[in-house]
Each structure stands twice: as C-alpha cells, then as structure tokens.
Amino acid sequence: MFGLNKKDGSLLLLVVALVVFAPFLLNPFPESSGWAQFNAGYPDLMQRFVIFGIFAIGFNILFGLTGYLSFGHAAFLGVGSYAAMWMFKLFGMNVLPALALSVVTSGIFAILIGYVSLRRSGIYFSILTLAFAMMSYSLAYSVLATDMDGPDKQGLLQKGLTGGETGLQLTQSDPRIFGAQTTADGNIPVPSLFGLEMRSATELNVGDWVFTFSAGYYFSAVIMLLAFYLSIRIFRSPFGMVLRSIKSNQQRLNYTGMNPRPYMLAAFVISGMYAGLAGGLMAAMDPLAGPERMFWTASGEVVLMTILGGVGTLIGPVLGAGAIKYMENIISKINSDILHSWFAFLPDGLEDIVVTMIYPFIGKGWHLTLGIIFMLVVIFLPGGLVQGGQKLAAMVRRKKTDDTKTATTEPAE
Amino acid sequence: MGILEVKDVNKRFGGLQALGDVNLSVAENTVHAIIGPNGAGKSTLLNCLVGKLIPDTGSVMFDGQSVLGRTPFEINQMGISRVFQTPEIFGDLTVMENMLIPCFARRDGSFALHGIRSVTSEAELRDQAEQMLEDVNMLDKRNMHSASMSRGDKRRLEMAMCLVQNPKLLLLDEPTAGMARADTNNTIDLLKEIKETRDITIAIIEHDMHVVFSLAERITVLAQGTPLVEDSPENIKGHPKVKEAYLGEAA
Numbered sequence: 001m002f003g004l005n006k007k008d009g010s011l012l013l014l015v016v017a018l019v020v021f022a023p024f025l026l027n028p029f030p031e032s033s034g035w036a037q038f039n040a041g042y043p044d045l046m047q048r049f050v051i052f053g054i055f056a057i058g059f060n061i062l063f064g065l066t067g068y069l070s071f072g073h074a075a076f077l078g079v080g081s082y083a084a085m086w087m088f089k090l091f092g093m094n095v096l097p098a099l100a101l102s103v104v105t106s107g108i109f110a111i112l113i114g115y116v117s118l119r120r121s122g123i124y125f126s127i128l129t130l131a132f133a134m135m136s137y138s139l140a141y142s143v144l145a146t147d148m149d150g151p152d153k154q155g156l157l158q159k160g161l162t163g164g165e166t167g168l169q170l171t172q173s174d175p176r177i178f179g180a181q182t183t184a185d186g187n188i189p190v191p192s193l194f195g196l197e198m199r200s201a202t203e204l205n206v207g208d209w210v211f212t213f214s215a216g217y218y219f220s221a222v223i224m225l226l227a228f229y230l231s232i233r234i235f236r237s238p239f240g241m242v243l244r245s246i247k248s249n250q251q252r253l254n255y256t257g258m259n260p261r262p263y264m265l266a267a268f269v270i271s272g273m274y275a276g277l278a279g280g281l282m283a284a285m286d287p288l289a290g291p292e293r294m295f296w297t298a299s300g301e302v303v304l305m306t307i308l309g310g311v312g313t314l315i316g317p318v319l320g321a322g323a324i325k326y327m328e329n330i331i332s333k334i335n336s337d338i339l340h341s342w343f344a345f346l347p348d349g350l351e352d353i354v355v356t357m358i359y360p361f362i363g364k365g366w367h368l369t370l371g372i373i374f375m376l377v378v379i380f381l382p383g384g385l386v387q388g389g390q391k392l393a394a395m396v397r398r399k400k401t402d403d404t405k406t407a408t409t410e411p412a413e
Numbered sequence: 414m415g416i417l418e419v420k421d422v423n424k425r426f427g428g429l430q431a432l433g434d435v436n437l438s439v440a441e442n443t444v445h446a447i448i449g450p451n452g453a454g455k456s457t458l459l460n461c462l463v464g465k466l467i468p469d470t471g472s473v474m475f476d477g478q479s480v481l482g483r484t485p486f487e488i489n490q491m492g493i494s495r496v497f498q499t500p501e502i503f504g505d506l507t508v509m510e511n512m513l514i515p516c517f518a519r520r521d522g523s524f525a526l527h528g529i530r531s532v533t534s535e536a537e538l539r540d541q542a543e544q545m546l547e548d549v550n551m552l553d554k555r556n557m558h559s560a561s562m563s564r565g566d567k568r569r570l571e572m573a574m575c576l577v578q579n580p581k582l583l584l585l586d587e588p589t590a591g592m593a594r595a596d597t598n599n600t601i602d603l604l605k606e607i608k609e610t611r612d613i614t615i616a617i618i619e620h621d622m623h624v625v626f627s628l629a630e631r632i633t634v635l636a637q638g639t640p641l642v643e644d645s646p647e648n649i650k651g652h653p654k655v656k657e658a659y660l661g662e663a664a
Contacts (some may be wrong), residue, residue: 004531005531005533151530209507236531236532238513238517238521238528238535239526245506245510245514248505248506253503253514254489255486255488255497256484256486256574257489259523261483263524266526308578
C-alpha cells in the first residue's frame with residue numbers, strides 16, 4: 001500500500017485511525033465526572049500533539065538514523081514561525097503559502113547551520129548546533145527587534161523583524177496585499193485555508209460527553225500524516241540505509257566510496273524543514289511568534305520526546321511528543337484542592353501528609369514527574385515507549401501460547 | 414607499467430622514518446604480497462595508498478592517475494577496495510544491508526539522493542548482493558544482524574562487500590589474522606577462485622607465510638620502511654636478506 005510493506009502499511013493505517021478519532025479517544029471521561037480534567041480532546045492540546053509530533057518525527061530523521069544529536073533544532077521551529085507570521089502580515093491569511101515559506105526559510109537556515117556544524121561530530125556537533133540556536137534566539141530577542149523604519153512610515157518594521165520579547169503579532173495596519181487588512185467587523189483576520197478558519201470548530205454532544213472537531217486540528221493532522229508517511233519512506237529508502245550506516249561505521253562508509261558529509265547535510269536539512277513546518281503550523285494555529293520558541297529548553301524538549309518515545313523507531317517520536325505535551329498540560333493543571341478531594345477518604349492527618357508528599361510533583365512541578373518518568377524509561381526501557389509496547393505485546397503473546405499449550409496438552413495427560 | 418606505481422615515497426612521523434624511498438610496482442591481474450617484520454611500514458604504506466595518510470614526498474599512481482590528495486571515498490571510486498586488519502562492517506545493519514551499501518556506492522557514486530524509493534524495489538542490486546553472498550557461502554546469514562556474527566564471518570562479509578564492487582585493485586590487510594586454520598584455508602580458496610574468475614589485482618599484507626606462498630605471484634619484502642627485495646615466491650624463500658630481516662644478523 002502506497003509503496004509500503006505490510007507492517008509499515010498497517011502502522012500507517014493505525015496512526016491514521018488514531019489521529020482521525022483522536023477527539024473521541026482523548027475524551028474518554030464524561031464532562032461532569034471528576035476525571036474530566038484528564039480529557040485531552042480539546043483542539044488546542046490536540047493541535048500541539050500533532051505539531052510537536054511533526055517536530056519530533058523530523059528530529060528523529062537526523063538523530064535516530066545518523067546518531068547526530070542536534071541541540072539546536074528549536075532554531076528552525078522559531079524560524080518557521082517567524083516566516084509564517086511575515087507571510088500572514090505581508091500577503092494574506094492563507095496557511096498554505098505561509099507553511100511553504102516556513103519550510104523553505106528553515107531549509108535555507110538548516111543548510112547554513114548544518115554546513116558549519118557538520119564539520120564536527122559527537123559532542124562538538126551538539127555544542128555547535130546549541131550555539132547557533134542560542135545565537136538565533138538572541139538575534140530574535142534583541143538584535144533583530146530594533147526599530148528598522150522611521151516613526152512616520154506605516155510601522156511594519158517598528159518592532160524589527162521579530163518583535164523582540166513580546167513576539168511578532170498581527171496588526172490591523174499590516175498590508176496583507178492579497179487579503180483583507182481587517183474583517184468586516186473590524187477585527188484582525190485569522191489564519192484560514194481558502195476561507196476555512198483554523199479556529200472554527202463544531203461540537204458534538206453525546207450524553208454527558210462533548211466532542212470538539214476543530215478545523216485547525218484536522219488540518220495539522222493531515223500535514224502530520226503526510227510528514228509521517230514521508231518519514232517511513234525515508235527510513236525504508238537507500239538514503240535512509242546510508243544514514244544508518246553513517247551511525248554504524250563512518251570509516252567503512254568512507255572506504256566504500258561514499259561521502260558521508262552530503263548525506264549528513266541532507267538529513268540535517270530535511271529534519272530542519274520538518275521543524276520549520278511545525279513552527280509554521282504553530283503560527284497558523286495561533287498567529288503569534290516569540291523568541292522563546294528558539295530557547296535551548298525547546299531544543300531539549302524535542303530530544304526528550306524522541307528518546308522517551310524511542311530513538312530510531314517510526315512511531316516513537318510521535319508517542320513521546322504526545323506523552324510530554326499531555327503531562328505538560330494535564331498534570332500541570334492539578335492543584336492542591338484537587339489532590340485533597342482525591343484523598344478525602346483518608347483520615348485528616350494522613351490526607352495532609354499524602355497531599356504534601358505528592359504536591360511537588362503536580363502543578364508547576366510537572367517537570368519533576370516528567371524527569372522521573374524519563375529516568376525510568378531510559379534505565380528500564382532504553383528503546384523508549386515503543387520498546388515498552390513491544391515487551392507488553394511479547395508478554396501477551398507468550399501468555400497466549402502458554403494458554404493454548406496447556407489447553408492442548410492437558411487432555412493428553 | 415603496473416596498475417599501481419609507488420615512486421620514492423617517504424613518510425616521517427616525528428623522528429621516525431616510517432617509509433624511506435619506497436618504490437613498488439604492482440602488475441595488473443597479479444597477486445602481490447608485501448611482507449616484512451613488525452614495524453616495517455607495511456600498514457603505513459597501505460594507508461598511503463588509500464588516502465588515509467599523505468606521504469611527505471613521492472608519488473602514488475593508480476591506473477595512470479595520482480591518488481595523492483584524494484579522499485578515501487574518491488580513491489574507492491577509482492577502483493581500490495580495502496579490507497581492514499580488524500573487520501570494519503556496518504554492525505547495526507543486517508548482512509544483506511551491508512552488501513547493498515557498496516552496491517549503491519558503485520552504481521550511484523559517492524552521493525545520490527535516492528528520493529523515497531524503497532530498498533526492496535532494488536531487485537537488480539539485491540540479486541548481485543545475493544550472488545556475492547552465495548560465492549562466500551553466507552547466503553543463509555543474509556538477514557542476520559551483522560554485529561552478532563563470528564569474527565571469521567565478519568571478515569568474509571567485509572571481503573564480500575569489497576568484491577561486490579568489482580574493484581580493479583583489492584587491498585587486503587592481514588585478511589586471515591586471528592582466523593582458525595579451516596577459515597584461513599577457506600579464505601585462500603576464495604581468493605584463488607576470485608583471481609581465476611575475475612580481472613582483479615590483489616595486494617596483500619600478511620604475516621601467515623602459508624597464505625603468502627599459496628597465493629602470491631610476486632613478493633616485496635619491506636624492512637625498516639624500505640623495500641629489501643622484490644622477487645617471485647620461489648626466490649624469496651631462500652633469500653639471505655629476507656632471513657636476515659626476519660631473524661636478525663646472527664641467523
């Protein structure tokens with residue numbers, strides 16, 4: 001199917017099904033139940049799942065296949081966001097040209113950064129990419145945020161190219177030469193796909209459940225599925241095999257007549273373009289781009305996502321992105337009142353002790369929880385969540401064969 | 414004119430003269446052995462041929478072109494394949510995948526964007542790779558993870574990876590080091606068969622005299638970075654200078 005073998009084909013179908021039915025799958029708890037806060041089926045979070053999924057899929061093409069750990073991938077995310085914002089400001093609110101510009105701009109950035117960084121390998125490569133990303137951050141934060149046109153002009157560059165600390169925002173005075181400067185009711189127009197607004201959504205009420213279908217989510221989801229499909233094809237192509245051989249033995253590759261450097265650069269640029277696409281989508285879902293998107297913690301986050309899900313696996317990065325974004329948004333919402341209501345059944349003194357012990361791990365302390373889970377995964381499941389899934393599946397299978405064995409042998413005894 | 418012409422090559426590492434005025438000519442379609450005691454400069458010479466080291470002076474011509482200043486992958490593309498002293502293979506890849514990489518390198522050159530075409534659709538190259546694996550008796554291991562194989566198998570795989578490229582010159586750096594006697598004999602048979610069935614020149618560095626005298630048509634003896642004698646195997650066997658180099662003057 002689509003040039004994939006049976007296993008990859010069914011994986012793709014599974015991901016398609018999960019993505020299409022995500023509004024249901026992520027909303028398992030009725031609105032009025034106490035568990036409703038664990039529902040993740042709202043558009044904002046689902047969009048983040050798929051957008052960071054794209055980011056991590058791209059990162060995995062570099063890190064998973066070649067083993068080169070880039071610590072500055074957030075730079076491409078930021079570049080993608082700024083590029084999309086400028087497309088919205090100058091030309092119009094259609095998301096497709098904005099995404100195209102995001103991908104192209106981040107690709108050009110990746111060629112420059114990759115060309116220099118790939119002269120070194122190992123830790124030096126990581127440090128070089130980190131340095132470039134932090135330089136991009138400070139460019140966006142201050143250098144490119146100075147007033148570049150006079151006060152008497154229309155003010156397009158009044159806050160520079162990047163808008164500095166407050167970020168790049170849309171205004172009613174943006175030219176938008178192929179679109180309307182303002183909507184009929186005097187507001188700033190929102191990103192759309194040929195008129196279909198990204199923030200538009202329909203709700204479906206079934207009993208106590210509310211399912212939200214958002215245009216933005218489904219648009220991002222389609223892009224994510226295309227990106228996922230492309231990554232499977234890259235993994236299974238001769239190009240992907242050469243990338244894996246770079247990770248395995250670069251010396252042998254050299255003496256086998258292949259030049260590793262352009263392969264590395266191609267992988268770096270592809271992965272940078274994935275990041276740019278994710279950045280552009282972020283701007284398309286919420287038209288605002290700030291420099292913090294390029295900060296080193298954002299680069300670290302995608303490393304965590306990939307390792308948590310499973311480095312070098314096809315589906316791992318998507319799972320990792322989902323797991324981290326879920327924790328960031330759900331665990332951080334739990335507060336001490338909610339904890340008290342959970343443990344209300346305990347005697348008063350004990351309740352306070354339990355709540356005090358758990359409290360550091362929730363709310364703003366969700367990073368602690370993430371850290372512990374990350375440590376556990378790295379120590380016990382070096383292959384990430386994917387390895388966990390495989391182990392579970394193997395256990396179930398073994399149990400099944402054991403059952404059938406006993407079932408067939410017992411009558412004989 | 415041989416296919417490989419080494420002229421007046423000098424290489425110095427600090428105070429050590431690793432190679433001094435080495436002249437060597439390897440004739441086309443012969444098996445040329447380079448022997449010598451430890452530290453004679455055999456490996457240094459080999460590294461100068463494949464672009465890993467650049468000689469201080471002198472020239473190395475292969476097939477009428479200089480190899481000096483070229484990178485290892487460029488030299489491989491000229492038609493020189495090298496087997497290492499310790500097997501260098503792609504440990505994370507399967508045996509079949511290991512074989513396909515050199516096939517791609519030969520067909521597509523040092524860099525090619527293969528688009529999103531699938532590896533499984535490369536029927537022609539897979540056939541070549543399988544044929545080569547069959548020649549080295551490894552077809553049954555094609556789906557094995559190559560890192561988990563025995564050292565002898567890794568060596569055979571590395572040899573197969575070099576041979577599937579159909580090189581004009583095959584450089585072997587102690588191909589039977591650390592092998593069991595049976596494996597050594599298999600390797601000798603394999604190399605003999607290759608020599609008979611293909612147009613290939615083989616330069617071999619070897620300590621095992623059994624291997625050297627079963628294969629070589631020409632032998633160069635290297636000692637302290639300079640070629641001592643170059644002759645046919647029969648003449649080398651009894652040569653007084655060779656005995657002296659290996660056993661010291663007292664002998």
